[in-house]
Amino acid sequence: MDPAPGALETQSLAILRRALDRLDAGFRGLPQAKGPRQDAAALERVLLDVAERLQDNYPYFHPLYAGQMLKPPHPVARLAYALALWLNPNNHALDGGRASSAMEQEAVAEIARMFGWEAPLGHLCGGGTMANLEALWVAGQLRPGSAVVASEQAHYTHQRISAVLGLPFESVPCDGRGRLEVAALERRLERGGVGTVVATIGTTAVGSIDPLPALLALRDRHDFRLHADAAYGGYFGLADNLSAEGRRTYDRLGEADSIVIDPHKHGLQPYGCGCVLFRDPTVGRFYKHDSPYTYFSSPELHLGEISLECSRPGAAAVALWATQRLFPLVPGGAFARALGESRAAALTLYEKLRADARFLTAFPPELDILVWAPRARRASDASQLARRLFAEAARRGLHLALAELPVAFFDLAAAGMERDRDTVTCLRSVLMKPEHRAWVDRIWELLDGAARAVLGD
Numbered sequence: 536m537d538p539a540p541g542a543l544e545t546q547s548l549a550i551l552r553r554a555l556d557r558l559d560a561g562f563r564g565l566p567q568a569k570g571p572r573q574d575a576a577a578l579e580r581v582l583l584d585v586a587e588r589l590q591d592n593y594p595y596f597h598p599l600y601a602g603q604m605l606k607p608p609h610p611v612a613r614l615a616y617a618l619a620l621w622l623n624p625n626n627h628a629l630d631g632g633r634a635s636s637a638m639e640q641e642a643v644a645e646i647a648r649m650f651g652w653e654a655p656l657g658h659l660c661g662g663g664t665m666a667n668l669e670a671l672w673v674a675g676q677l678r679p680g681s682a683v684v685a686s687e688q689a690h691y692t693h694q695r696i697s698a699v700l701g702l703p704f705e706s707v708p709c710d711g712r713g714r715l716e717v718a719a720l721e722r723r724l725e726r727g728g729v730g731t732v733v734a735t736i737g738t739t740a741v742g743s744i745d746p747l748p749a750l751l752a753l754r755d756r757h758d759f760r761l762h763a764d765a766a767y768g769g770y771f772g773l774a775d776n777l778s779a780e781g782r783r784t785y786d787r788l789g790e791a792d793s794i795v796i797d798p799h800k801h802g803l804q805p806y807g808c809g810c811v812l813f814r815d816p817t818v819g820r821f822y823k824h825d826s827p828y829t830y831f832s833s834p835e836l837h838l839g840e841i842s843l844e845c846s847r848p849g850a851a852a853v854a855l856w857a858t859q860r861l862f863p864l865v866p867g868g869a870f871a872r873a874l875g876e877s878r879a880a881a882l883t884l885y886e887k888l889r890a891d892a893r894f895l896t897a898f899p900p901e902l903d904i905l906v907w908a909p910r911a912r913r914a915s916d917a918s919q920l921a922r923r924l925f926a927e928a929a930r931r932g933l934h935l936a937l938a939e940l941p942v943a944f945f946d947l948a949a950a951g952m953e954r955d956r957d958t959v960t961c962l963r964s965v966l967m968k969p970e971h972r973a974w975v976d977r978i979w980e981l982l983d984g985a986a987r988a989v990l991g992d
């Protein structure tokens with residue numbers, strides 16, 4: 536009898552077995568070599584312990600986990616990654632990972648084509664932080680000593696990276712919708728000394744999109760490098776239901792000098808997969824090194840020659856390549872439609888919250904992240920209630936997140952609320968699984984129940 540279906544997807548494991556046999560067939564000519572002796576019983580004991588330990592997690596794979604930016608990789612990515620681990624290729628050099636290096640180049644080229652780039656320089660790396668580090672490092676090589684400027688809602692990594700690189704960092708305010716304020720940036724640019732402006736395409740807290748067309752116009756007048764941190768939002772250009780303003784930004788993303796996009800956020804990959812792209816491939820010259828340890832045995836490109844990290848998991852490239860094979864990055868395809876579903880889920884939940892007098896919504900979501908606060912007499916009361924709602928929803932099996940946001944994101948005056956703090960603790964939900972669309976009613980039901988318990992009817 537088949538075991539009762541569990542919550543976790545495991546059917547795909549049978550495919551892994553067949554793929555492993557196929558991989559094995561390619562190495563069959565080798566003389567027998569005994570691997571290390573295995574105590575299968577001990578191995579199983581440890582693994583079962585691991586399974587117990589891992590239960591201490593939120594159910595990130597389930598649609599009722601609607602909190603932080605977390606989702607499990609697609610089964611194809613999980614299987615391809617696991618399959619590659621039987622070889623464990625290293626994409627530092629072709630000697631360590633010939634097939635997986637080629638797959639990395641193909642997968643990265645497909646990502647770059649989303650932005651209209653046919654011959655950029657780019658590669659995978661550990662994640663958004665590492666990818667942004669490389670982009671700002673190159674920016675600093677080209678504009679030594681000049682400032683990096685990003686909005687107050689840009690990821691905090693930019694400030695830290697700038698400190699690591701010894702570059703001055705400054706932030707400029709955001710407008711009431713969490714977007715970099717163009718007039719404030721222009722005033723800053725007029726004072727001089729800015730080398731790089733970071734445009735965030737999908738802010739971490741609320742998914743806002745900085746106004747790229749206006750930033751490009753400023754770049755024409757004040758010569759600076761424009762780096763797009765699209766770690767979260769980069770793929771959304773494929774969706775067909777963006778706001779008109781969002782669409783205008785995505786249509787011009789290819790005019791940035793560098794772009795970061797994280798396959799481990801919306802690209803269905805396991806963690807450890809970021810991507811940095813440079814429009815001008817000649818910046819590869821900055822990576823040049825002369826090391827006695829290299830094993831670059833051929834004149835072909837070794838990815839270690841254009842990457843700051845040395846050893847890198849070939850398995851990550853294999854997983855990404857396999858995923859993009861199944862889900863090509865094209866408008867109208869299954870992957871693009873799934874992104875549209877996530878945004879539609881966020882808009883549907885937003886409308887429910889907006890129509891409910893117990894809640895105060897911020898601006899409509901640009902992507903699939905939304906934030907809201909309970910209405911209360913003062914911002915501080917709303918913050919306390921948000922914490923209680925968060926806990927009550929979790930008790931009922933709905934997992935949300937909390938965010939500390941500027942009160943300017945909400946129209947407190949219209950809601951008759953006193954502004955006794957500069958920030959308000961809000962509820963935040965990232966509806967990044969396509970299944971979220973079908974689960975909005977259930978999410979709302981649980982939220983409504985939690986709100987009745989905390990706020991009263």
Ligand SMILES: Cc1ncc(COP(=O)(O)O)c(C=O)c1O
Pocket residue numbers: 604661662663664665667690692735737738739764765766767797809
């Ligand atoms: C816009 C943005 N940039 C950078 C990062 C950092 O990426 P990572 O956590 O992959 O290092 C994040 C993470 O959420 C992000 O949302």
